[in-house]
Amino acid sequence: MSTLELNSGLDERVAELVSEYSAPSACLAWLLCDRHPADKVAYDVLDSQGNTERLTYGELKRRSEAFSAGLASIGVRAGDRVATLSGKSVEYLIGLVGIWRLGAVHVPLFTAFAPPAIAQRLAGSKAKVAICDASQVGKLVATEGDEQPIAVTDLVVIGRDDTSLAGWQIHKFDDLAAEGRPKVPAAVLGGDAPFIHIYTSGTTGKPKGVVVPIRAIAAFRAYIEFGIGLRPSDVYWCAADPGWAYGLYFGVIGSLSTGVHSLLLKGVFDAAATYQILAERNVTNFAAAPTVYRSLMCSEVSPPQDLKLRCASSAGEPLTPDVNEWAQSALGTLVFDHYGQTEAGMLINNHHDPRLAREVRPGSMGISMPGWKAVVLDRSEDVELPTGEIGRVAFNLAESPLAWFHGYDAAPEKSAEKFSANREYYLSGDLGKMDADGAFFFSAREDDVIIMAGYRIGPFEVESVIAAHPAVAECAVIAAPDKIRGEVVEAYVVLRQAFAPSPAMAEEIQQWVKTRYAAHAYPRRVHFATELPKTPSGKIQRFVLRAARNAGLANPANSQKNADDCVDTFDTRIRSYLHGKP
Template sequence: MNTEELGTDNAVRAWRTEYGAEAVAVADMLCDRYACAPEKVALFYENEKGENLQLSFAQLSASSAKMAGFLKSLGIRKGDRIAVMLPKTPELVIAALAIWRLGAVYLPLFTAFGPEAINYRLKDSGARALVTDVGNRTKILEDERNRDGLQIITVAGPRESGFAPGDFSFWEELESAVPLKQAVIVSWNDLLVLIYTSGTTGHPKGCEMPVKSLAAFEAYMRYGLDLQENDVYWNIADPGWAYGLYYNLIGTLLMGKTILFYHAPFNPAGAYHIMEKYQVTNLTGAPTAYKVIMGAGEEMARKAQLHLRVLSSAGEPLNPHVIKWAKKMWGLPIYDHYGQTEGGMMLNNHHFPGLDEKIKPGSMGRPMPGYKMVVLNSEGQELANGQRGELAVDLANSPLFGFRHYWQNEKDTKEKFTGDGRYYLTGDIARVDIEGHFYFVSRSDDIILSAGYRIGPFEIENVLMQHEAVLEAAVIGVPDELRGEIVKAFVVLKPGSFNKEALAQELQNFVKKRLSAHAYPKQIEFLDQIPRTSSGKIQRYLLRRAN
């Protein structure tokens, strides 16, 4: 499709027709239609040891068909939720395509999650199977697995090591499986992805992303990122999170482009190595990634032989000084984009010709074609330019917005929409200028945005209060130059004598191990009491004010 010639309105209608049909073969959309060209590369993979490989669309098609055949033999059917907890490896791509080939639902689990975060998502979703590796296998609680009948497929260690009793070997089963001959047909409203997002109260909520969301994903790849035929695209984000899943895994395959997976701890030397070796032209990631690269200094930036054409950022507000640095060192500004797990990207400083404009410092950009964004007051009425209010999606004029429901959660679903059902509420405070550029002001909830990750305080507080020394806990985000925000916990201890310095470190490790390595409190302050309202709610604003 020539998007420039077609025009944005016609392109949006065409994508809605294509992905909004009653009969859709997702595996064909993402893989099989490109497999007829044997040389067309679907994946470049490299790890920190320098080991690398590439897979063609034809190879992915064949491997995913065999894995789908094996999953079918386990009784997996259309609509079943299948969890994947893998790092950025070829097995992740094969597993995802196999799941969609069966008409099943992909459930991402971030590899930094601890047992509690993982097992809550598995249980709440009713997952039938889990694909993981030996490094993450130990996080699965065996009593939960046995009770729920979870089937586990494990990518083995050296010489097929690391299996727990009852596990299936990913590669052994794939090699011996009978391929699924034909992809299962689904409709536009069937689930493609079930991805959990954190909230300020209660447990994480499962966002239902239907098949028709593919239209919005393609729109962002074309309009937001301006992904072109000759681009070498690198999305740094992990597929365990929405931006990485939607626009690193799904969007890249949808466009018939090559996924670039670098399975290694992120650092400036590694980032420059990948950009130089693969001659990356289209780069996107969270502001934290750019700040880490920036922290390596100007000498490393000057020595790098780069081929960059466009730079994008998403996940948290982008500081103007980072844009200025990129312009100085790389000759390009970074374009800031805004989105949410529930709807994908909605506001962009678009790279696409005709939508591309001079960047306004601090602006998230304009609504993406297929979306109408507004700012509302507390009564749900649209505000005039310049006034601050809650950022919302005008559903009547946003044909690409696909989210309608949280998984088995009517209460939280209802709270995300105005009473008349006209608007989806983002929970973020924003303003719009006279030219239609939107600016992020703050969050109306207590979500912590750290290094691009959305972290809810409730889960962390829950884990902290399981420690034998903790009586109460409250969690907030505090400003951080590198990550935007970091997690800070306020803890009230039970009666007793404690070495607080040692206990603070113990609590940090406790959260790391039980919940997640990215969500542990980097700061802990001990208090005599947590400020609360008369009804018992934590007064986080008082804690933030003191910090």
């Protein structure tokens, strides 16, 4: 097949998806559930003890119909916001499809959120109802001095039935999901209707509301086909939490749109359980954040020898090259790095679709996905740069038929920052470069770049080198002010269990960077920590490291230590920002 024929075929598929999900007749219940064979497995929901709850598409249709009728009985209508503060469960899946069957809009809340983050999202989205695990109910209790009062009045509780909150109307999930009420016809609202109201993870600044229309599923489905390479015969496991965009867009919506057999695992990550599930469930297609792969790599658990993995994908943070040095032998396949955003879905990938597959290049996040046109713009002008030059990663909207984001909810100034002045380009907020073959390489967030004596240093390049050190589990680097150079590199390192912090280890890491990357870019100071600050979706929050560093330097008791000692655990200050302690 010629390149022209290949591109034509891919463009035709993109056009088909756009037409299907943008149609005025688009019905979410049909697109994600009702059109699939009733006896086909939708999900196996697993727990850490090996118990399984199986949900077929027929059961999902029947039970979500009953739940949508229950929601309608308490006044939920099309367009109303319904939040979920729930872990992975059969009830969670039934709740989602029930919400969408009514034409209501889902507001995802991650279960690790603290009460202020929950209150902010409930208030910002104007949620009318919250569906909540019984174990999470305490987070909805208003306390004196709360910045954001919780205005939701109806609470649907999954689990125990002894919940009581002043000012709330409490409903049992099982009661609302009971069959017997008159069925509510599935809403037919068309591709422009909203169905998700999600908030960005807030690596910088406050979270911003993104209202997702039904037609965005065209972009999600395209990624599932081209990037993930999902086949009807696959057993698919997206380990990302659906409280965040990647897990929701591609672990739930992408799966439901294809009718594939998927897995959900309750509870937190565990290396032994992950390997066991991959082996015993014959998972053929696996997607997870880089943190999961690095945790597997650094664990003491040996990978099974009988894995059936055909595809492994990574998204959320750039994948450091050392992971694939391990993955080929441990998992039997390379991990393909993918790049995207809450505001778009996935944009640039090392694609698993054989029509787009190419050799994985260390450090590359791949090529533009069909339906998107990625470019690199000058940092100060909206001019496309030649290959090899670092600039702003952007997307030409006239050549990106899968684009659907028009701006943040009630935030015009922040919305304007995501587009060029003439709205010709969508601006990712990230820096990178493109080679002559169209492969993109991530450099940094625009506000994370380190400028040292005129040199521009991208944190990811340095982090990739440090992460390859045999003692390092994970790391992050930031800029530190320097009187002579303007800024220098400082590193924050989490060591593997068999290694201990020491001045010798810090010096070894510094020499490692000098000899394997660049003499000028080595970290002038190395801090050791037991954890790094991250968003719940796994993105490193470098602004927390900068704030923790500044807090330490402002403390006279720490000033001499921070000035002279290259070994500083920083744990106290990092933890204070991670967990909100003064």
